[in-house]
Amino acid sequence: MSGPRSMDEREGVDLAHFRAELVPAYKPIVLRGLVRDWPAVGAAMRSDDEGAAYLAGFDRGAAVEAFVGPPEIGGRFFYGRDMAGFNFERRRGPFGDVLRDILALSAEPDAPAVYIGSAPLPEVLPGFAARNVMPLLEEGRAVPRIWIGNRSTVSTHFDLSDNIACVVAGRRRFTLFPPEQLPNLYVGPLDHTMAGQPASMVELNAPDFERFPRFREALDAAVAAELEPGDAIYIPTLWWHQIEALAPFNILVNYWWEDAPPDRGSMFEAMVHAIFAAGTLPPERLDAWRLWFDHYVFRADGNPAAHLAPEHRGILGASTPSLRQRLRQFLLRTLGGR
8 A cells, every 4th residue: 555646746737727737637736836926825824913904804794604512522533423414514604703713722732623615705704706706617606615714624525516625814724536436435424424415434544444445545545735826726526635734724715616517417317316216226227327328428439319310319419408408307207306
């Protein structure tokens, strides 16, 4: 077992290079110094107090949700012992109050773990995004979100969209696993999750190889990097990642976006529907349906409608808004939506 390798890095990446080369490569990459010129980064690098004060300057009293865990969880937000609940609580409060609490706790060695997660900046800190511009996405392409906390660990999970995450304050360690490591990550429940996406059951920093032996293979395929203020990372969709906030006070801003049409539908929901439909089929029929999925969905044999004239391809035709609406209505009828 060799463990995670260092992640590839780039500096001086512009929008054209990012779109033409880095995104199509479908690999994570560290973007050193991408946002070092942000005023927020400059304030945070002077001191934690100045970083917090810079954020507070945009605060208009919006409420946020915070995850709060007792000191004994060591900052690792996860399931409770019985898996019925979790080892943390969700609490809502005004942004300014929660920010002050986190800053105060950052000075305590055995403090509870607290973080504000995925708070939409336009709602919580209006004006921040206009003064701290993401250079690799066109304006309006993604809603920036902010994450603020003390030392914490977000367990290995995936995102349904591409992601650029920017470190504003503190340090973060990212450990990523390619999508093909799914069978070796021992994923938890698909429908009972901490924050929306399923997570690995393995504690990355102290893996139980007796219980999770294939995780050794996942570690051999992993890549990792530590990011400082002003650094960013591109994480393609379906790449699994654990994020560790290593400093007493940490701020991160991220951007999720998809290149697909917004009315395309969710691949994850399609998979859940397939689990529902295929769950009771005997093995020989599953094998037969696998051929259909490979042919029509994953197109292992090329375009399955290539032998038909375009006007005769029906739902296999070129994707258009009207065709996607037709498919959506069909699915709603079959699922009893109306």
